[in-house]
Amino acid sequence: MTTMRPSYALVPALAALLSLATAVAFAGEAALEPVDSGADLREDTTEDADSRSAEVAAAAEQFVEPAETPSVVPLADAVTTAGNLPASLRILGAEVAPGTSERLSWAATELFEGVPVSTPVLVMNGAMPGPTLCLTAAVHGDELNGIEMVRRVMHDIDPEDLSGALIGVPIVNVQGFRRGSRYLPDRRDLNRYFPGNPNGSAAARIANSFFENVVSHCDALVDLHTGSFERANLPQIRADLRNPDVVTLTQGFGSTVILHSTPGVGTLRHAATQAGIPAVTLEAGGPLQLELGEVKHGVKGIETLITSLGMVKRIRLWGDPEPVYYRSTWVRADSGGILLSDVSLGSTVRKGDLLGTITDPMSNARVELRSPYAGRIIGMARNQVVMPGFAAFHVGIQTDQSPAEMDAAVARDDETSANDGAYIDGISE
Numbered sequence: 001m002t003t004m005r006p007s008y009a010l011v012p013a014l015a016a017l018l019s020l021a022t023a024v025a026f027a028g029e030a031a032l033e034p035v036d037s038g039a040d041l042r043e044d045t046t047e048d049a050d051s052r053s054a055e056v057a058a059a060a061e062q063f064v065e066p067a068e069t070p071s072v073v074p075l076a077d078a079v080t081t082a083g084n085l086p087a088s089l090r091i092l093g094a095e096v097a098p099g100t101s102e103r104l105s106w107a108a109t110e111l112f113e114g115v116p117v118s119t120p121v122l123v124m125n126g127a128m129p130g131p132t133l134c135l136t137a138a139v140h141g142d143e144l145n146g147i148e149m150v151r152r153v154m155h156d157i158d159p160e161d162l163s164g165a166l167i168g169v170p171i172v173n174v175q176g177f178r179r180g181s182r183y184l185p186d187r188r189d190l191n192r193y194f195p196g197n198p199n200g201s202a203a204a205r206i207a208n209s210f211f212e213n214v215v216s217h218c219d220a221l222v223d224l225h226t227g228s229f230e231r232a233n234l235p236q237i238r239a240d241l242r243n244p245d246v247v248t249l250t251q252g253f254g255s256t257v258i259l260h261s262t263p264g265v266g267t268l269r270h271a272a273t274q275a276g277i278p279a280v281t282l283e284a285g286g287p288l289q290l291e292l293g294e295v296k297h298g299v300k301g302i303e304t305l306i307t308s309l310g311m312v313k314r315i316r317l318w319g320d321p322e323p324v325y326y327r328s329t330w331v332r333a334d335s336g337g338i339l340l341s342d343v344s345l346g347s348t349v350r351k352g353d354l355l356g357t358i359t360d361p362m363s364n365a366r367v368e369l370r371s372p373y374a375g376r377i378i379g380m381a382r383n384q385v386v387m388p389g390f391a392a393f394h395v396g397i398q399t400d401q402s403p404a405e406m407d408a409a410v411a412r413d414d415e416t417s418a419n420d421g422a423y424i425d426g427i428s429e
């Protein structure tokens, strides 16, 4: 990557942020989400008339203007004391001057149709120096909420007020997006091929081009996703909490659920973090829909992060920190039939509470799904016909473990999950 800008480490300001975030708990168990391999997206996305978004929307309104500025050392201050001056940002063959925004485009060099397919890359270079934060959405082409989050964040901020740079890519997988599909045209999942390979498969080449031309400019990255295949997620950050830089990044999002999740090899989150760019995934809602409550929650979380990083002076922090979970488990269907939920996304449940029922449409036999733990519904399937083994409810279990205890718990969970098929059938991001 050739850039005139100095590379800013996020660590100093994030360390200051750490001292502020005393109440932040840690998430632990792998938050893997099942994917039904082979099942393509359905045309019918009829949504259950649950109250799923209401609670989220209410939470999104809990923003407060703090009475006084918290004692965070802004990252921008930390870097300006080093004598840096704002510099142009050279990316994708363009030079974006300080205090300006440009809409650039990125096109992978290898294309299925032989015709260049380009996608917008929004670049905002702040008037003051600072870190470069990247927002990527629709790596899975059917995940729409993140597209709107990127648009809102990029248009909410004025480059004159910004320290550092924002790079927003609303639709990474433009070919999947056009077809309303999670996948690339060859059914490959782009988010299994990062950082890519210039001599590999088409997916590997696209991943490589994106990683080299865009991601390499980032100092930190937030990859935006939704649940997959008729499942929706409560807005949540998924992060590898064994990585201290990633842990610090998670603490900037304010009142958002944080789940420990070891990133799969090939995911953008994994590849970026491996390259020294702390990265997290923000999951919110489900695929093929634009859900305003989830979008608002995500935007507020990202804008809180931007503020926490000292990239804007405006202070926008969450009011009540939301409980955070370290342990999570999926409740699966043991029989096939019609799944009807008795809970909503975000519901608090006790051990043994009824989550939903599965009814065989022929025999009328009815099976109940009950929560194995006390916790909260952080992900769930929409009402639908399911097969045995289908993951229906994702139950998050709150913890107040310290980071040291977390490490031990995570290591144990990883050992367990390696032998547990339940965790191996894929993740949503």
Ligand SMILES: [Zn+2]
Residues within 6 Å of the ligand: 139, 140, 143, 224, 225, 226, 428, 429
């Ligand atoms: Zn995804």
